[in-house]
Amino acid sequence: MTTAVATRAPLARQLRSELRWILRRPRTVIGLGLLCVVPVLAGVGLWFAVDNAGGPAGPGLAAIIAGNGLVLPIFTLFLSLPLLLPLVGAIWAADGLAGEANSGTLRGLMVAPVGRIRLLGVKAFGIATMSLFAVTLMAFVGTITGIALFGMDGMLTISGTTLSVGAAVGRIVLTILLVTFQMWAVAAVALAISACTEHPLVVMAATMAGLIVFAVLGAFSSLDWLQPYLITSAWDGLADVMRDPLPTEGLWNSTALAACYLVIGLSLAAIRLVTKDG
Amino acid sequence: MNRRKVTVAVAAAGVVAGVAGLGVLAMPAGAGPAPALPQVDAQSLVESVLTAKPAAFGGTVDVNNSLGIPTIAGIPQLSDGASQIRMWTDGEGRARVSMPSGSSERTIVDDGETLWTWNSETQTVTKAPHGDAEPDAKPELGLGLGQDGKPLDPLSLARDVVGEVEKTSTVTVDGTARVANRSAYELVLTPKPTERTVLREVRIAVDSELRIPLRVAVLTNGTDEAAVQVGFSEITVGAQDAGLFRFTPSASAKVEEKKAEEPSEQDKAEAEKVFGQVAPQVVGDGWDSVIVAKLPADQLTGLQAPADEPGRSDRPRRGGADQTDPQALLKQLGKQVSGSWGNGTLISSKIGNVLLADDGRIALGAVPEQVLTEAIGQLK
Numbered sequence: 276m277t278t279a280v281a282t283r284a285p286l287a288r289q290l291r292s293e294l295r296w297i298l299r300r301p302r303t304v305i306g307l308g309l310l311c312v313v314p315v316l317a318g319v320g321l322w323f324a325v326d327n328a329g330g331p332a333g334p335g336l337a338a339i340i341a342g343n344g345l346v347l348p349i350f351t352l353f354l355s356l357p358l359l360l361p362l363v364g365a366i367w368a369a370d371g372l373a374g375e376a377n378s379g380t381l382r383g384l385m386v387a388p389v390g391r392i393r394l395l396g397v398k399a400f401g402i403a404t405m406s407l408f409a410v411t412l413m414a415f416v417g418t419i420t421g422i423a424l425f426g427m428d429g430m431l432t433i434s435g436t437t438l439s440v441g442a443a444v445g446r447i448v449l450t451i452l453l454v455t456f457q458m459w460a461v462a463a464v465a466l467a468i469s470a471c472t473e474h475p476l477v478v479m480a481a482t483m484a485g486l487i488v489f490a491v492l493g494a495f496s497s498l499d500w501l502q503p504y505l506i507t508s509a510w511d512g513l514a515d516v517m518r519d520p521l522p523t524e525g526l527w528n529s530t531a532l533a534a535c536y537l538v539i540g541l542s543l544a545a546i547r548l549v550t551k552d553g
Numbered sequence: 554m555n556r557r558k559v560t561v562a563v564a565a566a567g568v569v570a571g572v573a574g575l576g577v578l579a580m581p582a583g584a585g586p587a588p589a590l591p592q593v594d595a596q597s598l599v600e601s602v603l604t605a606k607p608a609a610f611g612g613t614v615d616v617n618n619s620l621g622i623p624t625i626a627g628i629p630q631l632s633d634g635a636s637q638i639r640m641w642t643d644g645e646g647r648a649r650v651s652m653p654s655g656s657s658e659r660t661i662v663d664d665g666e667t668l669w670t671w672n673s674e675t676q677t678v679t680k681a682p683h684g685d686a687e688p689d690a691k692p693e694l695g696l697g698l699g700q701d702g703k704p705l706d707p708l709s710l711a712r713d714v715v716g717e718v719e720k721t722s723t724v725t726v727d728g729t730a731r732v733a734n735r736s737a738y739e740l741v742l743t744p745k746p747t748e749r750t751v752l753r754e755v756r757i758a759v760d761s762e763l764r765i766p767l768r769v770a771v772l773t774n775g776t777d778e779a780a781v782q783v784g785f786s787e788i789t790v791g792a793q794d795a796g797l798f799r800f801t802p803s804a805s806a807k808v809e810e811k812k813a814e815e816p817s818e819q820d821k822a823e824a825e826k827v828f829g830q831v832a833p834q835v836v837g838d839g840w841d842s843v844i845v846a847k848l849p850a851d852q853l854t855g856l857q858a859p860a861d862e863p864g865r866s867d868r869p870r871r872g873g874a875d876q877t878d879p880q881a882l883l884k885q886l887g888k889q890v891s892g893s894w895g896n897g898t899l900i901s902s903k904i905g906n907v908l909l910a911d912d913g914r915i916a917l918g919a920v921p922e923q924v925l926t927e928a929i930g931q932l933k
Binding site for chain 2: 331334335336338339341342343353391392428429431433434435436437503504511514515517518520522524528531532534535536537538539541542543545546549550
């Protein structure tokens with residue numbers, strides 16, 4: 276027993292090495308770089324829209340962007356949530372297990388004296404940290420771009436009130452956390468798929484196809500009863516972070532929904548990983 | 554080996570828990586058991602509602618609408634489906650109402666002196682001075698209190714109202730209910746059997762303590778599901794943050810000012826003119842009252858103009874291409890009907906019908922088609 280403990284690598288080192296593995300992949304760096312471009316592109320696009328139209332730059336949050344730069348990070352995150360961020364999460368989930376299985380390195384990890392649940396934990400930690408990092412990075416670039424293009428004078432909410440800069444930063448941080456959590460839920464399901472296959476492409480395709488099917492199902496009014504089960508249907512409601520006073524009920528609901536998906540995804544991944552041979 | 558089994562069992566339990574969680578989240582919140590409250594008779598309950606002092610509270614109102622009327626863009630609260638309204642009031646005439654819609658919102662703030670209206674879609678603020686007619690808080694149920702400037706004794710007014718309502722309806726207290734975690738009496742208004750209406754009953758849940766309506770449901774014949782239900786899903790009684798009742802337009806918003814005096818006179822004159830031409834009458838009383846009116850044929854196109862712009866229908870119109878447009882739209886919305894009274898279009902919703910005759914006569918009421926055609930026949 277003592278020898279088994281002694282040969283176990285310290286958890287912190289495992290986590291660090293997992294992060295290093297993810298960051299070392301060129302596609303991760305390129306992906307993060309492209310994510311940084313999104314807020315800049317969105318900002319420039321909206322800037323032209325505001326300049327030309329004179330009226331509102333677009334529907335929803337875009338309508339209040341004029342002179343309200345701090346809305347840009349939130350706008351960009353909501354813009355990226357339906358496809359871009361899940362895609363990035365799915366890539367990391369695909370690399371985590373299916374990718375390692377594909378290159379033959381997963382077998383080594385499975386026979387190593389490292390618990391399989393711990394292996395899953397390390398992989399999940401890597402994806403979770405990277406998701407948080409990616410979302411924070413986007414919000415940061417969005418904030419800088421927004422202030423540069425539209426200026427900053429507190430934050431105008433869609434309720435028509437103006438928040439102080441401190442409160443505005445609070446709303447941006449809240450958005451980062453909410454969006455990251457939704458991303459975790461998608462990535463957890465992707466991780467479960469990743470545990471079942473050796474082909475990273477299958478993981479990405481299955482995750483994205485699932486999201487698209489969810490979006491399609493959500494569009495039929497005859498399938499209204501299905502709506503509360505679909506993780507995608509809660510995403511529109513996240514715009515509540517821009518209301519004042521902040522309505523928390525819908526935000527808790529969407530977070531609880533994501534938590535269910537997260538638990539299901541991680542549990543399925545654990546079952547598959549534990550019962551896997553060798 | 555054993556440890557693997559335990560892990561699989563725990564993980565399987567995790568899957569079950571997650572799926573169960575989804576089920577719980579999707580389930581509508583239960584109302585909880587009906588509270589035990591002291592007996593109250595219908596008449597004194599209605600009186601207490603009509604004489605209740607306005608209270609300070611804030612809350613969320615759920616609107617469940619299945620009227621079957623066409624969607625109104627930007628205001629989901631008036632369209633079919635579920636939507637929410639958030640409202641706060643300090644009980645002294647100041648109030649804030651938010652109507653969220655997707656990722657936009659309309660907010661109305663009444664700070665006691667000015668009525669601010671914000672629409673995030675257009676980033677505009679409308680500022681209107683508080684009219685003289687409104688300040689003493691709209692009496693509950695929208696009953697005209699002291700219309701002619703005559704201060705009425707609230708209790709005797711309440712008695713009058715109850716008496717009037719009881720002529721055509723049966724008013725009962727049908728047990729208690731729990732609404733937004735508050736105990737309430739269920740007041741039920743049922744039309745007398747002689748009333749020819751499509752409505753079955755109107756249920757009003759009255760807060761047992763504050764005596765304000767917490768939930769109103771309109772039920773129609775032949776279905777258990779309410780055609781419209783408007784009720785609090787969450788309410789906090791007590792003083793509200795004073796900041797809610799102030800509104801400062803942001804620097805980037807367009808502010809439109811509406812002056813009360815001069816244009817309103819003009820509007821009033823125009824409205825009166827239109828009103829005089831149209832001359833609406835009420836046929837019948839109680840639940841089967843039908844409002845009938847006759848629009849001059851050249852104003853038929855004005856039907857599609859928003860109701861708050863009475864001046865628009867005054868604009869001279871020549872029967873051109875734009876005249877056919879609203880007519881065609883009407884024909885799409887309703888079905889063609891004809892009878893001894895003439896021909897027209899019938900637009901139906903669950904709680905009532907509107908009959909538009911081709912010659913400009915209009916009849917509307919919470920009644921079946923037959924009653925409408927009888928009423929429209931009386932208008933020459």
